Amino acid sequence: MSRTIAKQAKRWVIKIGSALLTNDGAGLDRKAIDSWVEQIADLMARGNEVILVSSGAIAEGIARLGLKTRPESIHELQAAAAVGQMGLIQAYESSFMRFERHTAQILLDHDDMANRQRYLNARGVLQTLLSLGVVPVVNENDTVVTDEIRFGDNDSLAALVANLVDAELLVILTDKDGLFDANPDTNPDAKLISEAMANDSDLDALASGSAGTLGRGGMVTKLQAARLAARSGCNTVIAGGRNQNILQQVAAGDSVGTLLQASQKPIAARKQWLAGQLQIKGKLVLDQGAVNVLTKQGSSLLAVGVSAVDGTFTRGELVSCVDAEGNEIARGLVNYSSDEADLIKGRSTESISEILGYREDDELIHRDNLVVSS
Numbered sequence: 483m484s485r486t487i488a489k490q491a492k493r494w495v496i497k498i499g500s501a502l503l504t505n506d507g508a509g510l511d512r513k514a515i516d517s518w519v520e521q522i523a524d525l526m527a528r529g530n531e532v533i534l535v536s537s538g539a540i541a542e543g544i545a546r547l548g549l550k551t552r553p554e555s556i557h558e559l560q561a562a563a564a565v566g567q568m569g570l571i572q573a574y575e576s577s578f579m580r581f582e583r584h585t586a587q588i589l590l591d592h593d594d595m596a597n598r599q600r601y602l603n604a605r606g607v608l609q610t611l612l613s614l615g616v617v618p619v620v621n622e623n624d625t626v627v628t629d630e631i632r633f634g635d636n637d638s639l640a641a642l643v644a645n646l647v648d649a650e651l652l653v654i655l656t657d658k659d660g661l662f663d664a665n666p667d668t669n670p671d672a673k674l675i676s677e678a679m680a681n682d683s684d685l686d687a688l689a690s691g692s693a694g695t696l697g698r699g700g701m702v703t704k705l706q707a708a709r710l711a712a713r714s715g716c717n718t719v720i721a722g723g724r725n726q727n728i729l730q731q732v733a734a735g736d737s738v739g740t741l742l743q744a745s746q747k748p749i750a751a752r753k754q755w756l757a758g759q760l761q762i763k764g765k766l767v768l769d770q771g772a773v774n775v776l777t778k779q780g781s782s783l784l785a786v787g788v789s790a791v792d793g794t795f796t797r798g799e800l801v802s803c804v805d806a807e808g809n810e811i812a813r814g815l816v817n818y819s820s821d822e823a824d825l826i827k828g829r830s831t832e833s834i835s836e837i838l839g840y841r842e843d844d845e846l847i848h849r850d851n852l853v854v855s856s
C-alpha cells in the first residue's frame with residue numbers, strides 16, 4: 483500500500499466533527515475554521531474538488547441560545563440545530579469568501595440516499611456545484627430528522643456522500659491523530675496504525691474492548707464509515723484536525739493519520755453496485771446506433787436511441803438496455819419514468835421540453851449511471 487493513492491485523489495470529501503469545530507462549548511472555533519478553509523482553498527487551487535461535511539450546528543445553536551446544558555428533548559435539539567445551522571453556514575461562507583469561493587448549503591438525510599429519485603437529484607446538484615467551483619457544505623437535516631440527532635451519524639453521512647459523488651478520498655478530521663493499536667490516553671506505548679485495508683477484521687478486535695481507542699471518541703463510527711466508503715472504492719484517511727496543515731500533508735502523500743484503503747477502484751465498485759445490487763424495473767430497446775455508441779464510445783444514452791420501452795419504472799430506478807434481439811447491452815439508473823420515456827423515445831434531446839413541458843436531464847441515462855455489459 484502507498485500514500486500515493488491519497489496524493490493522486492482529485493475528488494475529496496472532508497468531514498469535520500463537532501469536537502474540532504466547537505471551542506469548549508463556546509460556539510464555533512472561527513480561527514480553526516479559517517485554517518481548514520485556507521487549506522481547502524489551496525487544494526482547490528491545485529485542481530482538487532472538495533465537498534465539506536460539517537457537524538457543529540447543534541453546538542453552535544446551544545451557544546447562540548445561551549443554553550447552559552445540551553437539551554434533552556428532540557424538539558429543543560431540533561430548534562438548536564435550526565439556529566446553529568445559520569451560524570455554521572455564515573462562518574463557512576465568510577471564511578471561503580476570503581478566497582473568492584462560493585459555498586452552498588446542502589442538508590441531507592439517509593432517505594435522500596435510499597430513494598433513487600432523490601439520490602439522482604442529490605448527485606446531480608453536487609456534481610453541478612463541483613463543476614462550478616463551489617464548495618458544497620453538507621450537514622444532516624437535523625431540524626426534521628430525529629435519529630441523526632440521537633445517534634450523531636455524520637461519519638456515515640460523509641461516507642454516503644463519498645459514495646454518492648464517486649469520491650476518491652474521504653478525509654475524517656478528528657481530535658485524535660488516527661487509529662491506534664491501544665488507547666494512547668492510558669498506554670504510552672500505543673502505536674498509530676499508519677495503513678490498513680478498510681475491511682481488515684483485525685480492526686474489529688480493537689473496537690471490541692471498552693478501553694480501546696476505537697471504542698472511544700467515536701472511532702467505531704469512523705471505522706464503519708471507512709468501510710462504507712470503501713464499497714464505492716473510496717479510500718479513507720482518519721487524521722488529527724488540529725495538526726498544522728493536515729490536509730496539505732495528506733495531499734502530499736505524507737504518512738499522517740491512518741489510511742484505510744478500499745479493496746477496489748471506484749469504477750469497478752460502482753459497476754458491481756449497479757450490475758448486481760439493484761432490481762431491474764424495466765427495459766429500453768435500443769436501435770443499432772445507440773448500441774454502437776454505448777459499446778464503443780462509452781457515451782450516455784439519449785432518448786433518440788430508444789425504439790421501445792417495456793415495464794413500469796420511475797425516475798432513478800434501474801433499467802436494462804437491450805438490442806433488437808433482446809440481448810442486454812447495458813443497465814443503468816434512468817432519468818425519466820416509463821411513461822415519460824415512452825413519450826420521448828426516438829426523439830431528439832431538444833424536443834423533450836416540447837413533448838413533456840419540461841426537461842429534467844438531457845440524457846435518458848447518464849454515462850456515470852450506466853454500466854455496459856461485458
